[in-house]
Amino acid sequence: VDRIFPKEHFKVKYAVDEVQYFHILLVFVSSMQRGQNTDSGSISREASFEGISSFQVNNSLLHPVIVECRLTKTDMELEVLRYTNRISSEAHKMVMKHIKPGQKEYEMESLFHHYCYSKGGMRHTSYTCICGTGHNSSIIYYGHPGAPNDKTIMDGDICLFDMGGEYYCYTSDITCSFPANGKFTVDQRAIYEAVLKSSRAVMAAIKPGVKWTDMHRLADRVHLEELVKIGILNGSVEDMMKVFMGSVFMPHGLGHLLGIDVHDVGGYPEGVERINEPGLVNLLMGRPVQERMVLTVEPGIYFINHLLDEALADPKQSCFINSQVLARFRGFGGVSLSAKFYLVLLFCYPEAVALSYCIIVQGVERINEPGLVNLLMGRPVQERMVLTVEPGIYFINHLLDEALADPKQSCFINSQVLARFRGFGGVSLSAKFYLVVQYTFRLDSKDR
Numbered sequence: 421v422d423r424i425f426p427k428e429h430f431k432v433k434y435a436v437d438e439v440q441y442f443h444i445l446l447v448f449v450s451s452m453q454r455g456q457n458t459d460s461g462s463i464s465r466e467a468s469f470e471g472i473s474s475f476q477v478n479n480s481l482l483h484p485v486i487v488e489c490r491l492t493k494t495d496m497e498l499e500v501l502r503y504t505n506r507i508s509s510e511a512h513k514m515v516m517k518h519i520k521p522g523q524k525e526y527e528m529e530s531l532f533h534h535y536c537y538s539k540g541g542m543r544h545t546s547y548t549c550i551c552g553t554g555h556n557s558s559i560i561y562y563g564h565p566g567a568p569n570d571k572t573i574m575d576g577d578i579c580l581f582d583m584g585g586e587y588y589c590y591t592s593d594i595t596c597s598f599p600a601n602g603k604f605t606v607d608q609r610a611i612y613e614a615v616l617k618s619s620r621a622v623m624a625a626i627k628p629g630v631k632w633t634d635m636h637r638l639a640d641r642v643h644l645e646e647l648v649k650i651g652i653l654n655g656s657v658e659d660m661m662k663v664f665m666g667s668v669f670m671p672h673g674l675g676h677l678l679g680i681d682v683h684d685v686g687g688y689p690e691g692v693e694r695i696n697e698p699g700l701v702n703l704l705m706g707r708p709v710q711e712r713m714v715l716t717v718e719p720g721i722y723f724i725n726h727l728l729d730e731a732l733a734d735p736k737q738s739c740f741i742n743s744q745v746l747a748r749f750r751g752f753g754g755v756s757l758s759a760k761f762y763l764v765l766l767f768c769y770p771e772a773v774a775l776s777y778c779i780i781v782q783g784v785e786r787i788n789e790p791g792l793v794n795l796l797m798g799r800p801v802q803e804r805m806v807l808t809v810e811p812g813i814y815f816i817n818h819l820l821d822e823a824l825a826d827p828k829q830s831c832f833i834n835s836q837v838l839a840r841f842r843g844f845g846g847v848s849l850s851a852k853f854y855l856v857v858q859y860t861f862r863l864d865s866k867d868r
């Protein structure tokens with residue numbers, strides 16, 4: 421840190437009533453909180469610091485209040501969310517322009533990141549990019565470390581790219597489906613049109629007061645009607661709804677709250693129960709739609725082998741399936757489209773984790789003097805250790821000020837010459853250094 425800003429600076433920047441430096445926090449904070457995320461089930465990390473045990477702590481009071489604050493957005497929050505969505509949309513378009521069969525899925529992920537960061541200053545994405553092509557587009561959370569977008573994109577593949585950039589914690593979540601070679605097959609177009617239709621039906625029906633669960637069912641209904649037209653299903657859509665046919669093709673929820681988290685909090689406050697039926701059980705929000713909520717509308721139709729097999733094995737569902745036509749869609753993948761929805765249209769506690777990399781082995785004490793106290797290794801150098809050598813000289817204002825204020829140090833300083841170096845910055849160089857069996861190798865400069 422070059423400058424330690426006064427408290428007033430943070431008061432204005434974060435619009436808060438009270439600011440305290442960390443070392444004062446101990447005597448300042450009187451209550452902390454924790455709470456459960458209704459989506460992940462995780463318990464939020466509780467604030468803690470040395471000495472917290474000497475305070476009376478209520479750790480349940482604040483959570484529901486913060487959740488409600490995050491549920492509906494202020495005008496300024498909406499502005500940031502519009503920004504993240506605009507840049508992410510442009511990034512998706514850029515990816516579409518550059519895709520060619522023969523490339524790897526991760527090249528598309530990388531392009532998306534590059535656009536978001538270079539054009540939008542968005543260093544992070546809201547979640548791991550999902551770049552499913554071909555059959556991978558039916559894998560709902562494809563792209564995770566076990567399936568890291570590493571397939572070669574083939575001619576004829578349908579792509580389902582679900583990616584969103586994040587700006588100052590504010591997220592976006594955009595899904596596009598399109599053919600890799602730029603030309604829909606007849607079947608791809610039919611499924612795409614079916615999903616587009618459900619998306620539009622929901623967008624037309626959504627308004628303050630409607631139940632989000634009803635919107636999910638509406639999307640299911642449109643999908644089933646369209647799948648009948650395509651010939652994959654036959655019979656009464658009403659009867660299909662009774663046996664949850666919709667969830668065979670859209671196992672996830674229609675959409676979710678969006679904000680400081682991509683699956684934002686507040687979907688199931690106390691008193692709102694999750695509906696325990698296929699599909700709907702995965703809906704991340706169960707409450708009525710309100711003004712200033714931000715929701716994603718992202719219906720999809722997927723051909724997921726194990727779900728299709730289950731449906732075919734269940735007489736209550738298989739009676740609606742035309743298995744010959746369905747066979748044509750095995751391996752098809754999936755199509756999903758998302759539209760962001762603001763009804764007209766908190767607090768950000770990013771988990772700032774201070775990592776301390778102290779390698780302290782039993783018996784090796786850290787030397788408690790300025791500079792040396794920050795040395796990350798205190799033991800003698802040994803063979804086969806790998807160490808960096810990275811000295812630097814920096815002109816850090818508050819450190820220089822401290823030195824000038826301390827007679828023991830200031831007596832050595834030529835303050836006139838030093839003044840010239842204020843604002844200079846710093847210089848550091850690093851060399852990697854190995855001690856291998858008594859020999860010291862200094863790497864060539866090209867290897868630095």
Ligand SMILES: [Mn+2]
Nearest residue numbers: 593676716718
């Ligand atoms: Mn989503």
